[in-house]
Each structure stands twice: as structure tokens, then as C-alpha cells.
Amino acid sequence: MDSTKLGIVCVSDAREPLQMAAMIASVAAVSGRPVLVLVAMNALRHFVREARPRAPAQGRAGEILEEKHVTDFQALFAHAIELGGARIHPCSMAMDVLGLARDDLDANLGEPMGLMQFLDEAAGGQLLSF
């Protein structure tokens, strides 16, 4: 199996990029690759427990994902964690900007992570951003 580390940074709040990020995270994780996801900027708003916004589609594909009730990105990220051992962390800076505490966020997220730690842990692997 390919064991190359995969780092993913999510910043968009739109359905299309977040869906793609979650698809890649889940498939890579269940294929045995160490996956580390940093959820930052507006993407973090989708991981707030009580005030989850509707993700704007962004394009036609995103609209079709909604129309066909395709499994959403939160569920795919959960698969990445539960079935593949992926680690998904909220960006500490985004939490500060958005005024969020750890308890405001989904329980399956890891502890807040800063860029220094993320870059250290992702070093030497592939890095994707959405």
C-alpha cells in the first residue's frame, strides 16, 4: 500500500470543494494512507454543532449533489475518521476569528491545531487545499 502522508487544508464553505476534499480524505484513509485535515476559514463553520450553515453549491455539480441527496461531506469526513483513522483538526486561528470554543465544534474533530504543528506533521507528504 502507498503510505505517503496526505495533508488537506479546507478553507471554502462551498459544497463542491468540500465534497471533493472529503471524498479524497475518505478514500485515501481507507487505503491506508495517513490523512491529516486542517479545517480553516469559512470551512470551519460547517463543523459547528448547533449552527451548521447550508453549504452553497458553488456550481452545477454542487446543485446536482444536493438534488440527488448525495452523501454529504460531513458524513464522508466521518467515514475517513471512523474507517480509515484520518485526523481532522480545526484551525486555531479560524476558531479565534469566528469566536468558537472547542465545545462548539463536532466531537469527532481533534484538538485545535496551529499552522506550525500542521506543517510539521504534513511535512514530506502531499498537500492539497480546497
Add this chain to the structure above:
Amino acid sequence: MADRKLIDARGSFCPGPLMELIAAMKMVPVGDELEVLSSDRGSASEIPQWLKKAGHEHLGTSEEGGVWHIRVRRAR
């Protein structure tokens, strides 16, 4: 002969059928057979690739009326 557990993933899009298979595989003992029903064309090729990577057996795939039947055996 081992029982074959059926996973009906029709209507689910990639990588949904794969995730459903992996979740089901964790629940059955080594040696058991599973069959995934999928209406997603991409999953018909993705699942055998994952099986090869993960060291499980792909027993065969057939297609009937737009539904792929992917038969696998948990090998480890």
C-alpha cells in the same frame, strides 16, 4: 461454504459503496463473502482496486440492468 452478506448500496454515489463495504467488512470474520450492489459505475472499478490494495479477494463483478454486483471475500 461461507454466508454471503448483501450490501445494497444502490443509489449511493462514489465513494459511498466503498465506505459501506468497508464498514460491513469490519463486522464479519475473515473468510466471509460479501456482495455489494451498486448503481454507481465508478465504484465498480474503484472497489476492486481497493480490494487489491487492502489485500482482500475480488471474486468477480457482473452487471444487470445498471446494477453492478461486486463479490468479495474478507482475506485478513
